[in-house]
Amino acid sequence: MEDTVLAEPSESFRPKIGSVTLSVLTAIYILVVANHTFWTRAFGYLSSAPVAFAAFVIGISTLTIAALTTFSVKYLTKPALIFFLMVAVVSSWFTDQFGVIIDKEMIRNAAVTTQAESAHLITLSFLLHILLAGVLPSLFIIWVRVVHKPFLKKFVWNMAVIVPCLGITIAAGLGFSQTYASVGRLHKDLMLTLNPFVPIGSAARFAFASEDDRYIVRRPLGTDAHQRTASANGKPRVTIIVAGETGRAQNFSLGGYPRETNPEMKARGVIYYKNSTSCGTSTAVSLPCMYSVYPRADYTHRKGLETDNLTDILGHAKVDVEWWDNDTGSYGVANRIPYRFLPDAADPRFCTDGECLDTVLLDKLGDWLSNVKSDSVLVLHQLGSHGPAYYRRYPDDFRRFTPDCRTPEFGACKPEEVVNAYDNTILFTDHVVAKVIDNLKKHQDRISASMLYVSDHGES
Numbered sequence: 001m002e003d004t005v006l007a008e009p010s011e012s013f014r015p016k017i018g019s020v021t022l023s024v025l026t027a028i029y030i031l032v033v034a035n036h037t038f039w040t041r042a043f044g045y046l047s048s049a050p051v052a053f054a055a056f057v058i059g060i061s062t063l064t065i066a067a068l069t070t071f072s073v074k075y076l077t078k079p080a081l082i083f084f085l086m087v088a089v090v091s092s093w094f095t096d097q098f099g100v101i102i103d104k105e106m107i108r109n110a111a112v113t114t115q116a117e118s119a120h121l122i123t124l125s126f127l128l129h130i131l132l133a134g135v136l137p138s139l140f141i142i143w144v145r146v147v148h149k150p151f152l153k154k155f156v157w158n159m160a161v162i163v164p165c166l167g168i169t170i171a172a173g174l175g176f177s178q179t180y181a182s183v184g185r186l187h188k189d190l191m192l193t194l195n196p197f198v199p200i201g202s203a204a205r206f207a208f209a210s211e212d213d214r215y216i217v218r219r220p221l222g223t224d225a226h227q228r229t230a231s232a233n234g235k236p237r238v239t240i241i242v243a244g245e246t247g248r249a250q251n252f253s254l255g256g257y258p259r260e261t262n263p264e265m266k267a268r269g270v271i272y273y274k275n276s277t278s279c280g281t282s283t284a285v286s287l288p289c290m291y292s293v294y295p296r297a298d299y300t301h302r303k304g305l306e307t308d309n310l311t312d313i314l315g316h317a318k319v320d321v322e323w324w325d326n327d328t329g330s331y332g333v334a335n336r337i338p339y340r341f342l343p344d345a346a347d348p349r350f351c352t353d354g355e356c357l358d359t360v361l362l363d364k365l366g367d368w369l370s371n372v373k374s375d376s377v378l379v380l381h382q383l384g385s386h387g388p389a390y391y392r393r394y395p396d397d398f399r400r401f402t403p404d405c406r407t408p409e410f411g412a413c414k415p416e417e418v419v420n421a422y423d424n425t426i427l428f429t430d431h432v433v434a435k436v437i438d439n440l441k442k443h444q445d446r447i448s449a450s451m452l453y454v455s456d457h458g459e460s
């Protein structure tokens with residue numbers, strides 16, 4: 001049988017390889033090529049215990065080999081190995097380039113992201129990385145001829161690899177359990193960058209959680225909310241909430257940053273609240289949390305969905321609430337109130353390629369304020385300092401800190417150029433917020449106005 005196959009000329013160029021050998025080779029490839037951040041962190045955290053680090057490397061390697069060898073089954077080997085390889089290569093790009101940990105919330109963020117947002121991440125170097133590190137080795141896996149042993153023999157042969165590998169992993173773990181436990185307690189992120197297992201586990205947890213979300217019944221909250229007094233002078237009370245994006249407190253001069261990034265707000269005498277903490281590092285977590293009744297430590301995605309949020313409760317109190325979005329959506333917060341997604345209009349004065357400068361939020365504000373008749377809250381959801389394409393967040397006349405990084409690939413810029421671009425985004429946010437204040441002042445003869453700016457989270 002084997003001989004007949006070899007005799008076919010088209011097949012003769014394809015090398016033969018045992019399925020266990022192919023699994024082991026793929027495991028080693030993934031460990032070496034797609035786990036740079038993982039090994040760097042492990043090395044850093046275990047630098048004072050070189051023998052424990054060596055045992056850690058061996059234990060993780062044998063664990064990976066055992067896991068991939070489990071899929072050394074006819075018809076399953078190739079698709080499984082290619083799947084693991086591609087997940088590892090894609091994930092490692094985001095972990096190595098941006099320090100992203102692919103947890104359940106990051107998968108949620110990726111699942112609800114806008115096209116324009118993801119387009120910035122699909123750069124030429126990203127595609128090159130996927131092609132060279134992912135597609136080429138996958139083509140190699142497709143090309144080679146995998147030799148499978150008869151089922152029983154194969155089972156024994158697989159076990160002969162898997163069992164000793166797991167034995168080594170367990171021995172390494174037990175041998176240095178105290179070191180690993182204390183390092184793990186101190187550095188909870190140690191295992192979170194291991195490819196491809198962590199991203200696959202996160203995706204599975206996200207899928208199960210999303211399935212659960214479908215059966216959530218929202219509990220009404222604060223249905224007795226009401227306004228205790230009428231407006232003193234009969235004017236409608238108007239509050240504008242500017243919901244910021246990625247505005248890092250550390251880079252606000254109002255909070256002590258040595259660079260003047262908030263000149264316009266400063267000139268308007270705003271009050272700066274120093275003591276606030278975001279619920280997470282992604283919009284999908286932080287934004288709904290801001291509008292939920294739960295404090296940071298108690299908030300979960302599910303609890304947020306299960307309970308009325310601030311916009312609902314304002315509605316119970318007969319306040320008109322509206323949401324204008326220039327970011328990536330309201331993440332469910334504005335599901336029951338009037339909502340406008342401004343990039344949809346693609347207004348050429350503000351927008352290119354599906355994204356708009358935040359001045360688009362100011363465009364219709366004057367008209368809205370002229371027509372407001374009752375107590376109202378308007379949420380302006382900014383694009384703010386959304387990365388990594390900081391340079392697209394501000395117009396040319398706000399390129400005050402230069403040279404500024406003009407690409408979404410931080411690797412191509414010096415760190416100070418990235419900071420310059422980021423600080424320009426804060427400067428532009430300062431301008432947008434100041435213009436909101438000016439607009440409110442302009443209408444103060446007929447409305448009683450207030451404004452609150454708060455960002456969903458900072459930047460790493």
Ligand SMILES: [Zn+2]
Pocket residue numbers: 245246282283284286456457
């Ligand atoms: Zn955000």
